[in-house]
Amino acid sequence: MENVLPPSSTAERVQLRSALRVLPAYKPGRFPAVSDVVQYKLSSNENPYPPLPSVRETVEKSAAGINVYPDMACAAITEAVAKRWDVPAGSVSFGAGSVEVASQIIRAVAGEGDEVIFAWRSFEAYPMLTALAGATAVHVPLTTDERHDLPAMSAAVTHRTRLIFVCTPNNPTGTSVTAGELHTFMESIPQDVLVVIDEAYVHFNVDPSAAHGIDFFRTYPNVVVLHTFSKAYGLAGLRIGYAIAPDYISAALRAVAIPFGVSALAQTAALASLNAEDEIKARITTLVAEREKLHSGLVRIGWDVVASDGNFLWLRTGEATHELEEIFTNAGVIVRAYPGDGIRISIGTVEANAKALEAAKNAFSRFTATTQRTGER
Incomplete structure (x- = not known):
């Protein structure tokens, strides 16, 4: 500290x-x-490769317009992401990287006297963002094989719990949660507790048994999925990430987001990256x-x-x-x-x-x- x-x-x-x-x-x-x-x-954990030529060319053209504010609604990239995952556009919201979207979620859901649960060690920003919101961080130790201890995380839920982060693959250990494990976990969690499946590294996960956040978003009413363009897409320097959430949660995230927080260059690069998958x-x-x-x-x-x-x-x-x-x-x-x-x-x-x-x-x-x-x- x-x-x-x-x-x-x-x-x-x-x-x-x-x-x-x-x-x-x-x-x-x-x-x-x-x-x-x-x-x-x-x-x-950066992508070591430079931007794809098609992405770089699009960003260079877009740079001519940096004298004006970006589209605060992120309309074009919102539509593209919604189509990519076959979800309503109202379920998609953006921020300056998934860490900023995580901050939006905590600020929208938790405050003084509330608790936020996550595995530890996991993403280092979780306790910082929780403290900034005035909430209490509940660290649940990893298992001896460096994995989320989902039964222990479930047991840690109290009447003060508002939010649980499940980082899969987990940063920094790299371990992931299986679909079966996560279904068992979700069935034990009250529906008024929000579960955030943080998938910053999901593109590198080739384990067929691994949980996929989008499946859980479609199955449970209290799930939010976090994705970023920083890692696999190689846009860490432009800062753009998004959440897929129930529409009323997405509306709340947009309400607490920093105005014009996602640059036009980031939106343009993300859209070009989706077109170059x-x-x-x-x-x-x-x-x-x-x-x-x-x-x-x-x-x-x-x-x-x-x-x-x-x-x-x-x-x-x-x-x-x-x-x-x-x-x-x-x-x-x-x-x-x-x-x-x-x-x-x-x-x-x-x-x-x-x-x-x-x-x-x-x-x-x-x-x-x-x-x-x-x-x-």
């Missing part, structure tokens, strides 16, 4: 919200430092193959790493995390470290992944020596 409020003093100050005293700080993926060594940024799928296939290759390499080294359904892999490194992060950094591989928990390695280019595997071999030797010395294993 990071205290963002200044220390008290006798001088009069504008009073800030007390929630800021315990506001969790969001830590973005680290950028490479200036160095003579070639560095690979594998810390932010065959090319996008080819890139996804390549990234999934690279993920499997890196996973196999890590296992051969000796790492106990769970299979991932996202575009990243998770190393449970515990108290050795900081020390091992330095090994990756010194090798020119920038990873995402979660102090005391583990290291997430995003899937990059073939060259980047090979470099990450080389660094992981050195890190494993240090990890083994450290854990044997401390008795952690």
